[in-house]
Amino acid sequence: xxxxxxxxxxxxxxxGGMGPAAGADFVRLFxxxxxxxxxxxxxxxxxxxxxxxxxxxxxxxxxxQALRGDPQSPLGPAPHLLQGMGRLAALGVRSVALACxxxxxxxGQLQALxxxxxxxxxxxxxxxxxxxxxxxxxxxxxTQGTYDSxxxxxxxxxxxxAPLLPDAAGRTQLMRGIYEGVxxxxxxxxxxxxGAVLVPLLxxxxxxxxxxxxxxxxxxxxxxxxxxxxxxxxxxxLLAMALARDAYGLQAQESEHAA
Amino acid sequence: xxxxxxxxxxxxxxxGGMGPAAGADFVRLFxxxxxxxxxxxxxxxxxxxxxxxxxxxxxxxxxxQALRGDPQSPLGPAPHLLQGMGRLAALGVRSVALACxxxxxxxGQLQALxxxxxxxxxxxxxxxxxxxxxxxxxxxxxTQGTYDSxxxxxxxxxxxxAPLLPDAAGRTQLMRGIYEGVxxxxxxxxxxxxGAVLVPLLxxxxxxxxxxxxxxxxxxxxxxxxxxxxxxxxxxxLLAMALARDAYGLQAQESEHAA
Numbered sequence: 012x013x014x015x016x017x018x019x020x021x022x023x024x025x026x027g028g029m030g031p032a033a034g035a036d037f038v039r040l041f042x043x044x045x046x047x048x049x050x051x052x053x054x055x056x057x058x059x060x061x062x063x064x065x066x067x068x069x070x071x072x073x074x075x076q077a078l079r080g081d082p083q084s085p086l087g088p089a090p091h092l093l094q095g096m097g098r099l100a101a102l103g104v105r106s107v108a109l110a111c112x113x114x115x116x117x118x119g120q121l122q123a124l125x126x127x128x129x130x131x132x133x134x135x136x137x138x139x140x141x142x143x144x145x146x147x148x149x150x151x152x153x154t155q156g157t158y159d160s161x162x163x164x165x166x167x168x169x170x171x172x173a174p175l176l177p178d179a180a181g182r183t184q185l186m187r188g189i190y191e192g193v194x195x196x197x198x199x200x201x202x203x204x205x206g207a208v209l210v211p212l213l214x215x216x217x218x219x220x221x222x223x224x225x226x227x228x229x230x231x232x233x234x235x236x237x238x239x240x241x242x243x244x245x246x247x248x249l250l251a252m253a254l255a256r257d258a259y260g261l262q263a264q265e266s267e268h269a270a
Numbered sequence: 271x272x273x274x275x276x277x278x279x280x281x282x283x284x285x286g287g288m289g290p291a292a293g294a295d296f297v298r299l300f301x302x303x304x305x306x307x308x309x310x311x312x313x314x315x316x317x318x319x320x321x322x323x324x325x326x327x328x329x330x331x332x333x334x335q336a337l338r339g340d341p342q343s344p345l346g347p348a349p350h351l352l353q354g355m356g357r358l359a360a361l362g363v364r365s366v367a368l369a370c371x372x373x374x375x376x377x378g379q380l381q382a383l384x385x386x387x388x389x390x391x392x393x394x395x396x397x398x399x400x401x402x403x404x405x406x407x408x409x410x411x412x413t414q415g416t417y418d419s420x421x422x423x424x425x426x427x428x429x430x431x432a433p434l435l436p437d438a439a440g441r442t443q444l445m446r447g448i449y450e451g452v453x454x455x456x457x458x459x460x461x462x463x464x465g466a467v468l469v470p471l472l473x474x475x476x477x478x479x480x481x482x483x484x485x486x487x488x489x490x491x492x493x494x495x496x497x498x499x500x501x502x503x504x505x506x507x508l509l510a511m512a513l514a515r516d517a518y519g520l521q522a523q524e525s526e527h528a529a
Contacts, residue, residue, distance in 0.1 A: 038325065039294040045290070056455060064326075067322070070319070071317060073318075102357060196315060
């Protein structure tokens, strides 16, 4: 048997802690995405075929709260995101994924400060994926901070997709599911909150794709009876797939860079 | 309301990649263990209450294979374990968990080289836990490398617990479940192999505790019908709990240090 001589994969990093359960789940998704890459390339799957990867989970001040005040406040997440990125960069990683949608409000600053590495963008990956799948509109479930920063609005607009958002009551319900539910380990409450938000949106817009635009939402929404049969889109999975492609040196989706 | 001024938790590290799915799962267990610690201490659970933690997953040469030859071979895992530990140490972590039972064959060398940090020992944590629970014997399911190194034999003996091991055919079956099953993503095969190994051991020894002494085994054995009603012990969970205690600066189980 001859074996093609391949470049070893690149080291990549994951910046998490927002929250820690979502960060841990993101590593699981990344490993799964690597397994899929290996299968797609027809390569044998074994421990040594996976890229070096680092996860740092830092006690990170609340993102949504910071976005309601001064995003550059020394009491906000900005300095922590920077020190985490700095240490990941020192470890020699080529690409970094932020395991938190809301934290992408700081994406531009992080990418500008670390031009030697690629900071992936969760909303652009998601928008590119949806466009490729032919979507023209999508429901966006997210934190208040993500809504405030217009993260998905901007990314979806660039790909010709109309964002459909819950009303104020729905947003409050989402925040409750995220903060009192997932972040405190009460998954039943989270499932109930997330499911309830979905109903009026689906009634109004029909069975359009549902972007689970906060890494805590996929930990509880899929278990809701109201989510049965809906097109749930997990941006964390799309981000994990993009990070795996970067690790294996495959062409990044040009749509992200074009965006 | 008065709030007790607490020391911030210590940063801790996880050395993984052996395999990557098990390493990812170990982070999940660690976050869960931290949540339990917070609950037990009556502290509020939120993102910022979790300790800084780092995971590195490195492409690591096979441990069992190395233990059949020269454990210090430059082609084996030793240099990779050392470089991973060195970088975790440079990041300032106080304690490190090795997310692989077999890799504990190198535990003594790693602890000796990095006296500034605590390298937790998975088998000693497990043995101390079983002794506290009153166990006198336990079935050990592990890789051939772990059996060869006598990891659990030594740790259990120090705690007055007799190890019960599968025969040669059972060990071959276990290795198949680990390597052709979990490590290649074929969970159905893994569940079938692990379940089959359990049957003769339970018939012979009765319903004694079953140590899942390879981090891949808990990913598939609990789903086996033969495991229903058995006392499955997950050393990775006990290790995650010990790492959480270290992070929060709580007394380590003295039994580990006495061992």
